[in-house]
Amino acid sequence: MHELSLCQAIAGVVKSHAGDRHVDVVRVRIGALRQVVPESLAFCWTLVRDAEDMPDAELELECVGAEVKCRSCGRHSAITSAWSIWCPRCDSSDVEVLHGNEFLVTSLDVS
Numbered sequence: 001m002h003e004l005s006l007c008q009a010i011a012g013v014v015k016s017h018a019g020d021r022h023v024d025v026v027r028v029r030i031g032a033l034r035q036v037v038p039e040s041l042a043f044c045w046t047l048v049r050d051a052e053d054m055p056d057a058e059l060e061l062e063c064v065g066a067e068v069k070c071r072s073c074g075r076h077s078a079i080t081s082a083w084s085i086w087c088p089r090c091d092s093s094d095v096e097v098l099h100g101n102e103f104l105v106t107s108l109d110v111s
Helices: 003-018 038-051
Strands: 023-031 058-064 066-070 076-079 095-099 103-110
Touching (some): 003 023, 003 103
Parallel strands (some): 023 058
Antiparallel strands (some): 066 076
16 A cells, blocks of 8 residues: 555655644645545545644545547547556547646645
8 A cells, every 4th residue: 555655755745844833734636647545545644644743634635537638639538547548539549648647735724
């Protein structure tokens, strides 16, 4: 389960930016192609936040769907499977990923 190590990385970012302030909310954007299970990430966050002395810090996730642009036909398409990335119109695998690779802490609420 790589979600635990992802939560540890999130906590590192949060601690470096929050300093001595109390952390209320951590917002994270996750792309569909990152193969992160949101429920597992949320569970692991409860473990990591306690270990990092942020017991009240809530994790808010923004899940971003995958979208590609086909270099063959030019179409922009949503991708429904992280295991096969190709153009649903022309079946070309020559695509540029536009969305879905995101993984970042977007904001914090501190007090």
